[in-house]
Amino acid sequence: MINYISTRNTEIKVSSSKAILEGQAPDGGLYVPDNLDTIKLDYHDVIKHDFKGMAKVIWNTFFPDYGKDVIDELVERSYSNKFSNKKITPITGVGNDFVLELYYGPTAAFKDIALSALPNLLTKAREMNSFTDEILILTATSGDTGSAALHGFSDVPGTSIIVFYPDGGVSETQRLQMVTASGANACACAIKGNFDDAQSGVKKLFNDIPKPAKGVALSSANSINIGRLVPQIVYYFSAYKQLLETESIKDGSKVNFIVPTGNFGDIMAGYFALQMGLPVNKLICASNSNDVLTEFFETGHYDRKRTFHKTTSPSMDILVSSNLERLLHYICGAEHTAEYMKALAENGEYQITTDELAKLKSVFIGISATDTQASEAIGSVYKNRNYLMDTHTAIAWSCLEKFKDKAWAYSENDEDAEYTNVVLATASPYKFCQSVLTSIGAEPAFSDQANMVKCQELTGVPIPAGLADIFSKEIRHTDVIPTSDMAEYVVDYAKSIGV
Ligand SMILES: *Cc1c(COP(=O)(O)O)cnc(C)c1O
Numbered sequence: 141m142i143n144y145i146s147t148r149n150t151e152i153k154v155s156s157s158k159a160i161l162e163g164q165a166p167d168g169g170l171y172v173p174d175n176l177d178t179i180k181l182d183y184h185d186v187i188k189h190d191f192k193g194m195a196k197v198i199w200n201t202f203f204p205d206y207g208k209d210v211i212d213e214l215v216e217r218s219y220s221n222k223f224s225n226k227k228i229t230p231i232t233g234v235g236n237d238f239v240l241e242l243y244y245g246p247t248a249a250f251k252d253i254a255l256s257a258l259p260n261l262l263t264k265a266r267e268m269n270s271f272t273d274e275i276l277i278l279t280a281t282s283g284d285t286g287s288a289a290l291h292g293f294s295d296v297p298g299t300s301i302i303v304f305y306p307d308g309g310v311s312e313t314q315r316l317q318m319v320t321a322s323g324a325n326a327c328a329c330a331i332k333g334n335f336d337d338a339q340s341g342v343k344k345l346f347n348d349i350p351k352p353a354k355g356v357a358l359s360s361a362n363s364i365n366i367g368r369l370v371p372q373i374v375y376y377f378s379a380y381k382q383l384l385e386t387e388s389i390k391d392g393s394k395v396n397f398i399v400p401t402g403n404f405g406d407i408m409a410g411y412f413a414l415q416m417g418l419p420v421n422k423l424i425c426a427s428n429s430n431d432v433l434t435e436f437f438e439t440g441h442y443d444r445k446r447t448f449h450k451t452t453s454p455s456m457d458i459l460v461s462s463n464l465e466r467l468l469h470y471i472c473g474a475e476h477t478a479e480y481m482k483a484l485a486e487n488g489e490y491q492i493t494t495d496e497l498a499k500l501k502s503v504f505i506g507i508s509a510t511d512t513q514a515s516e517a518i519g520s521v522y523k524n525r526n527y528l529m530d531t532h533t534a535i536a537w538s539c540l541e542k543f544k545d546k547a548w549a550y551s552e553n554d555e556d557a558e559y560t561n562v563v564l565a566t567a568s569p570y571k572f573c574q575s576v577l578t579s580i581g582a583e584p585a586f587s588d589q590a591n592m593v594k595c596q597e598l599t600g601v602p603i604p605a606g607l608a609d610i611f612s613k614e615i616r617h618t619d620v621i622p623t624s625d626m627a628e629y630v631v632d633y634a635k636s637i638g639v
Contacts, residue, residue, distance in 0.1 A: 141178070141204045141205070142156060142173045142174065142175070142178050142179065142201075142202060142204055143155060143156075143173075143174045144156060144158070144159035144171040144172065144173060144174065144366060145165075145171070145172060145174045145474075146165035146166075146167050146169035146170070146171065146172075146474070147165070147169040147170045147171075147172055147465050147466055147468065147469035147474065147477050147481075148165070148167050148168065148169035148469075148474055148477055148478035148481060149165075149167050149169060149474055149478065150174070150474050152165050152166065152167060152169070153174065154171070155205045156202060156203040156204065156205050156206070156366070157203070157205050157206060157264070157265035157268045157269060158265070158269060159171035159366050159367075160203075160258075160261050160262055160265045160365060160366060160367035161262065161265040161266060161269055161271060161275075161359065162359070163346070163358075163359040163360035163362075163364060163365045164343075164346055164360060164364050164365075168343075168347065168481070169465070169469075169474075169477070169478070169481075170364050170366075170462070170463070170465050170466055170469075171366045172366070172466050172469050172470070173202065176415045176470065178201075179201055179202065179412065179415060179416050180415070180416060180417050181197075181201065181416055181417055182417065183377065183380070183416070183417050183418045183419070185197065186198065186377045186416075186418075187377055187378075187380060187381035187384070191219065191227060191228040191229065191374065191378055192215050192216065192219050194374050194377050194378060194381070195215045195218075195219065195257075195371065195374045196208075196211055196212055196215050198370065198371075198373050198374050198377070198416075199211045199214070199215060199370060199371070201416070202366075202370045202373075203261070203367075203370070205268070206261075206264060206268070210264060214257070214260045214261060214264060215257075217260050218256045218257040218260050218371070219256060219257075222245060222246060222252070222256050223244045223245050223252075224244045224604070224605065225241070225244040227378070227382070228244065228253070228375075228378070229241065229242050229244075229253070229374075229375040229378045229379070230244075230382070231378075231379050231382040231383065231386075231562070232527070233386075233388070234521065234525050234527045234563075235524075235525055237540065237560075237561045237562070237563060238379070238383065238388065238560065238561065238562045238563070239527070239529070239533070239562070239563050239564075239565045240375060240378075240379045240562050240563070240564050240565060241565045242375060242564060242565060242566055243530075243565060243566065243567050243568040243571075243604070244604075245288070245606075246288075246291050246606045247284070247287040247288045247291050247317055247606055248567060248568035248570060248571050248604040248606055248607055249284035249287075249288060249455070249566060249567040249568070249571060250284075250372075250406065250564070250565075250566040250567065251284045251285050251288035251289075252288045252291070252292075253371055253372060253374075253375065254288075254363070254368040254369070254371045254372050254405075255285070255288040255289050255291070255292035255293075255361065255368065256292055256371075257367070257368075257371040258289075258292060258361055258365065258367045258368045258371070259292045259293050259296045259299065261367040262275065262299065262359065262367060263296060263297065263298055263299065265367075266298055271357075272355075273351075273355050273356055273357040274298060274299070274300060274355055274356050274357070274637055274638065275298060275299045275300070275356075275357055275358075275359050276299075276300050276301070276302065276352065276356050276357065276358050276359070276630070276633070276634055276637070277289065277293055277299060277300065277301040277302070277358075277359055277360065277361045278301075278302055278304070278342050278345060278346070278358055278359075278360060278361075278630065279301065279302070279303045279304070279342070279360065279361045279362055280303075280304050280305075280335065280338035280339040280341065280342040280362060281303055281304070281305045281310075281318075281335070281338070282305075282306070282309070282310070282335040282402060282403075282454055282455045282456070282457055282458060283305070283309075283310040283311065283314040283454050283455045284314065284455045284566075284567060284571070285303075285361070285362065285363075286303040286305050286310075286314070286317075286318045286328060287314065287317035287318050287321070289301060289303060289361040290303055290317075290318060290321035290323065290326045290328065291321070292361070293323065293325065293326060293361065294321065294322065294323030294325070294326055295323045295324060295325060296325070299325060300325040300326070300327075300633075300637050301323075301325060301326045301327070301361065302327050302328075302329060302629075302630065302633055303318060303321075303326075303327070303328045303329070304329055304330075304331050304338045304341065304342060304626065305318060305328065305329075305330055305331070305338065306330070306331060306333060306334045306335050306337070306338055307330035307331060307332050307333075307620050309334055309335060309450065309454060309457070310454060311454065311571065311572060311574075311588070312587070312588040313570075313571055313572075313573065313588045313592075313607065313610065314454075314571065316588075316610040316611065316613075316615075317606075317607075317610055318617065319615050319616065319617045319618065320610055320613035320614060320615055320616060321616065321617065322613070322614075322616065325637075327617055327619075327633065328617040329617065329619040329620070329621060329629060330619065330620040330621070331620075331621055331622070331623050331626065332620065332621070332622045332623065333622075333623045334448055334450075334457070335457060335458055336448070336458065336459050336460055337623050338623070339362070339403075339458075339460065339462070340460070341623045341626045342360070342362070342626070345358065345626060345627055345630055346358055346360070348627060349627060349630065349631065352630050352631045352633075352634035352635075353631060353634035353635045353637075353638035354638050354639055355638040355639030356634040356637060356638045358630075362403070362462070363403050363404075363405030363406075363408075363462065363463055364462050364463070368405065369405055369408060369409055369412075369463070369466075370409070370412070372405065372406060372409035373409045373410075373412050373413050373416070375564075376397065376409065376410050376413035376418055376420070377413060377418060379395070379397075379562050380395060380418055380419070383395065383560065383562075388560065389560050392419055393419060393559070393560065394419045394420060394421035394559050395419065395420060395421060395559060395560050395561070395562055396420075396421050396422045396423075396424060396556065396559045396560070396561045396562065397410050397420060397422075397423055397424065397561075397562050397564065398424040398426055398536045398537075398539060398540045398543075398561060398562065398563045398564065399423065399424065399425060399426060399536065399564045400426050400453065400456055400532040400533060400535050400536040400564065400566050401425045401426060401427055401433060401456060401461070402455055402456040402457070402458040402461065403458055403461050403462050403463055404425075404433070404461040404462065404463035404464045404466075404467070405462075405463045406564065406566065407423055407425055408463045408464075408466050408467060410423045411423060411467060411470075411503065414503065420503075421556060421559045422503065422504070422505055422551070422556050422559070423503055423504050423505075424504075424505045424506075424507060424536075424539060424540070424543060425437060425504055425505065425506045425507070426507055426508070426509065426535050426536040426538075426539035426540075427456065427506065427507070427508040427509075427535070427539075428449070428451045428453045428456050428457070428508065428509065428510070428511070428514070428535050429449040429451055429508065429510055429511065430448065430449050430451070430456065430457050430458060430459060431506075431508035432444060432446065432459050432461070433461060433464070433506050434506040434507060434508040435506070436464075436506065437500060437501065437504050437505060437506030438506060439497075440491055440492040440493070440494070440496065440497035440500070441489065441490075441491045442464075442480070442484065442489060442490050442491075442492075443488065443489040444459045444460055444484065444488045444489065445488040445489060446459065451511050451531075452511045452514065452515070452531045452572065452575040453511075453514065453531040453532045453534075453535050453572075455532055455566070455567070456532060456535065460484070465477060465481060467500075468480060468481075468492075471492075471496050471499050471500055472492060472493075472496045476492070476493075476496070480492065501551075501552070505543070505550050505551055505556075507539035507542055507543060507550060508535075508539065509534075509535050509538035509539050509542070511531075513535075513538040514531055514534035514535045514537075514538050514579075515531075515534070515575065515578065515579040516538070516579075517529070517534040517537045517538045517541065518531070518534045518569075518575075518576055518579035518580060519579045519580055519581060521534075521537060522579075522580045522599075523580075528569045528576065528580070528599050528601050529565065529569060529576075530565070530566070530567040530568060530569040530570075530571060530572050530576060531567075531572045531575045531576065531579075532566045532567050532572075533563060533564070533565040533566060533567065534579075536563045536564060536565075537563055540561055540563055543556075543557065544557060544561075568604050568607070569595070569601065570592055570595065570601075570603055570604055570607050571607070573588055573591040573592050573595050574588065574591050576595065577591055577594065577595055577598075580598070580599070582594065582595075582598055588611075589611040592607065592608075
């Protein structure tokens with residue numbers, strides 16, 4: 141049976157429900173399955189089910205201490221009546237390639253898939269471990285996690301949530317989705333800093349004030365929580381199932397997945413899918429101009445000491461990709477992972493060994509694209525294929541084009557370019573409407589609301605229901621604080637909900 145260990149220390153070992161409850165290991169590491177052999181299975185036994193059925197098999201594999209009946213119930217609760225497409229994550233052919241659409245949830249980004257699940261997993265974990273404290277979820281967001289988490293945890297008993305987002309670092313639509321969040325247990329707060337400041341601030345709070353008030357304990361909804369990562373594995377299987385059903389591939393053929401990457405959670409789920417036995421060829425890690433991962437997969441040198449770029453794909457504006465630590469654990473072992481993470485914290489960089497780099501390259505390819513290239517991709521794919529993409533998906537699409545043009549430059553294996561390609565579409569184009577309109581050659585209007593209406597008129601793609609009403613909802617959260625005040629903010633909030 142799977143247990144979870146810290147990426148930095150194999151001696152720290154807990155059950156799956158405990159790992160979900162704690163969010164992060166006490167030594168600052170992330171929880172990972174102690175043995176990848178225990179997650180291996182025959183993928184046919186997964187893809188014979190519908191989305192919920194696949195989720196049940198996968199959750200059962202990763203979260204054995206919940207028990208099958210409980211998992212069945214939690215999956216049903218997580219995915220019934222929340223998604224506007226009955227396949228939940230449908231796949232669409234665009235030219236000779238495929239796009240896996242992950243944005244039919246309540247907040248129109250792929251994070252809904254995991255954040256519909258996590259609150260259910262977490263409240264059950266609380267019960268299973270006889271935990272009586274109120275759980276205060278702290279989340280740093282580059283835009284999309286915030287609204288998805290506020291939505292997922294809204295009025296879930298036994299939990300409260302604070303979301304920290306970079307002031308001025310999210311789109312108007314993303315901001316409105318957060319500041320109008322209506323749950324009585326939910327709050328959004330802007331910090332004066334960028335996403336990395338928000339994320340490192342939150343990480344520090346977990347170490348400094350794990351119990352910010354009597355009867356209150358902290359936990360995380362960021363992708364450092366394994367309960368957030370595992371539900372994302374499901375759509376890789378769903379993609380494969382749909383490719384088979386449409387006879388786009390032969391059973392057993394391998395597939396390349398191109399993943400627009402920020403915190404490395406989404407693509408890490410793809411790595412787990414591969415380890416489980418899904419026929420995956422390469423995982424292509426697509427970055428915007430914050431191309432720290434592109435350099436890393438090329439050279440094995442991780443260097444966060446570079447200029448932070450604000451781009452039109454803000455959810456990928458990240459210099460420290462937390463979940464990479466999980467991959468490091470499996471490639472380099474706990475001891476090296478601990479060393480590298482220490483070096484990253486102290487010097488802002490680390491270098492893995494040649495052998496480790498070779499292992500990484502056997503699965504991963506890092507490619508980056510600029511805002512201009514993404515914008516061109518949106519324009520040309522819309523014009524030539526009548527398909528509308530958001531800015532994040534467009535980064536991945538541009539990276540795929542580069543890869544198809546010059547696979548030899550990115551990979552030592554010539555055959556990589558011959559496999560079927562699936563681009564993960566992580567957000568609805570309506571979340572980043574202004575950039576999308578400009579890219580398809582339209583003049584943006586004066587507000588996000590007007591832009592959405594205009595985009596719908598022009599393209600005929602309907603505005604997602606969850607985005608249509610944010611402009612008329614009451615603004616409930618107006619706080620803006622310096623990062624240095626985050627601890628005090630959390631303590632004050634915790635006191636208000638504690639015993
Ligand atoms: C969060 C996000 C990403 C990045 O996903 P990670 O799991 O952090 O790598 C990409 N696109 C969109 C739209 C997102 O919201």
